[in-house]
Amino acid sequence: xxxxxxxxxxxxxxxxxxxxxxxxxxxxxxxxxxxxxxxxxxxxxxxxxxxxxxxxxxxxxxxxxxxxxxxxxxxxxxxxxxxxxxxxxxxxxxxxxxxxxxxxxxxxxxxxxxxxxxxxxxxxxxxxxxxxxxxxxxxxxxxxxxxxxxxxxxxxxxxxxxxxxxxxxxxxxxxxxxxxxxxxxxxxxxxxxxxxxxxxxxxxxxxxxxxxxxxxxxxxxxxxxxxxxxxxxxxxxxxxxxxxxxxxxxxxxxxxxxxxxxxxxxxxxxxxxxxxxxxxxxxxxxxxxxxxxxxxxxxxxxxxxxxxxxxxxxxxxxxxxxxxxxxxxxxxxxxxxxxxxxxxxxxxxxxxxxxxxxxxxxxxxxxxxxxxxxxxxxxxxxxxxxxxxxxxxxxxxxxxxxxxxxxxxxxxxxxxxxxxxxxxxxxxxxxxxxxxxxxxxxxxxxxxxxxxxxxxxxxxxxxxxxxxxxxxxxx
Numbered sequence: 001x002x003x004x005x006x007x008x009x010x011x012x013x014x015x016x017x018x019x020x021x022x023x024x025x026x027x028x029x030x031x032x033x034x035x036x037x038x039x040x041x042x043x044x045x046x047x048x049x050x051x052x053x054x055x056x057x058x059x060x061x062x063x064x065x066x067x068x069x070x071x072x073x074x075x076x077x078x079x080x081x082x083x084x085x086x087x088x089x090x091x092x093x094x095x096x097x098x099x100x101x102x103x104x105x106x107x108x109x110x111x112x113x114x115x116x117x118x119x120x121x122x123x124x125x126x127x128x129x130x131x132x133x134x135x136x137x138x139x140x141x142x143x144x145x146x147x148x149x150x151x152x153x154x155x156x157x158x159x160x161x162x163x164x165x166x167x168x169x170x171x172x173x174x175x176x177x178x179x180x181x182x183x184x185x186x187x188x189x190x191x192x193x194x195x196x197x198x199x200x201x202x203x204x205x206x207x208x209x210x211x212x213x214x215x216x217x218x219x220x221x222x223x224x225x226x227x228x229x230x231x232x233x234x235x236x237x238x239x240x241x242x243x244x245x246x247x248x249x250x251x252x253x254x255x256x257x258x259x260x261x262x263x264x265x266x267x268x269x270x271x272x273x274x275x276x277x278x279x280x281x282x283x284x285x286x287x288x289x290x291x292x293x294x295x296x297x298x299x300x301x302x303x304x305x306x307x308x309x310x311x312x313x314x315x316x317x318x319x320x321x322x323x324x325x326x327x328x329x330x331x332x333x334x335x336x337x338x339x340x341x342x343x344x345x346x347x348x349x350x351x352x353x354x355x356x357x358x359x360x361x362x363x364x365x366x367x368x369x370x371x372x373x374x375x376x377x378x379x380x381x382x383x384x385x386x387x388x389x390x391x392x393x394x395x396x397x398x399x400x401x402x403x404x405x406x407x408x409x410x411x412x413x414x415x416x417x418x419x420x421x422x423x424x425x426x427x428x429x430x431x432x433x434x435x436x437x438x439x440x441x442x443x444x445x446x447x448x449x450x451x452x453x454x455x456x457x458x459x460x461x462x463x464x465x466x467x468x469x470x471x472x473x474x475x
Contacts, residue, residue: 240439
């Protein structure tokens with residue numbers, strides 16, 4: 001589509017939004033374009049005007065309409081002007097309705113002129129302002145936000161005792177939308193309560209019989225799976241989607257467990273970091289936490305459900321070998337979604353003494369096992385050379401009582417090479433950059449970023465530190 005045609009369409013969308021008092025998103029939907037269509041047109045015009053003076057005409061045309069839109073629709077809460085009324089209200093009334101999903105409320109108040117009161121004493125209960133309306137209806141301002149409101153007043157004149165008397169009529173209307181933060185928090189807590197109530201009861205499982213041989217901690221590290229990512233072989237060198245991601249994860253877990261089968265009876269505890277860009281997106285707009293658009297193969301609801309089921313199957317399998325400690329590690333693609341998954345796992349396993357979940361809000365998590373101290377973080381926020389200092393400050397007691405310490409990071413999808421060494425050791429702490437099972441997307445392929453698809457497992461002795469490392473490679 002030519003620039004002029006795109007600009008014309010964007011202006012039509014802005015006009016529709018202004019004239020019909022609807023959001024830009026709703027207008028874009030009606031015109032059959034993406035929510036960011038107008039924003040993208042504006043960005044394109046800014047770019048073109050720098051290189052081509054001919055684009056200035058289109059830019060001026062667009063920006064004039066865009067400024068008008070911002071002036072008219074810029075504030076969410078507006079006083080809407082309606083057609084003047086001339087009718088006589090016969091009685092005071094309040095109508096209040098809430099929509100089906102309980103996210104929007106409409107209130108309409110009308111007060112009569114009271115023209116038959118010969119003394120015209122002002123009725124103190126008459127509502128004339130928005131605040132009076134909200135107070136009258138008992139609206140919790142912490143739970144509801146005013147979307148728009150209407151204040152109407154008109155005069156009615158009648159003959160009283162041979163005199164023409166004029167009295168005011170009042171109308172106050174408001175549309176409110178529920179404060180999503182508070183409402184969603186309430187819904188989320190109810191959701192977790194339901195999960196805890198109906199979570200499977202694992203109490204019938206036999207307790208682990210100690211043999212006296214248990215001395216190892218097994219850590220399975222499979223970061224940066226990016227469930228939901230879509231890659232096309234012709235464009236990025238390989239195919240990748242949710243189905244492939246889940247298969248790679250299951251294959252890696254099976255392979256790594258097979259590698260440690262000789263030590264199975266000697267495992268005292270299993271450590272499973274979950275997250276580290278486990279999900280490819282963090283919202284319904286198919287974007288990362290920071291708002292970077294991603295190529296995806298499914299809706300965000302499907303992505304969450306399938307990943308949740310994958311984790312439940314994996315954890316149940318591991319729990320047959322030894323008690324499992326889950327450590328939730330948020331990434332730059334899934335900062336919020338990983339936290340939600342952690343809450344679900346915590347609720348699901350609340351009746352299972354074999355499984356514990358660390359879903360604390362801290363970016364960095366730690367696990368102590370004997371003389372071992374292991375830290376986890378995604379690796380995109382901190383300077384890697386600072387991690388040993390952070391560990392010594394954030395876990396002072398554990399630092400003093402341990403002699404083998406590591407920090408495990410994701411984010412880079414490979415072990416660092418060339419300018420980033422495979423293993424950094426500083427102040428007695430090894431900083432490992434762990435590989436990923438994820439496929440290469442179009443952007444990484446265009447930049448020439450390639451890596452071996454791998455997953456690793458570590459075996460720690462309670463007294464002697466790391467004793468073995470096992471690898472699973474996708475060839």
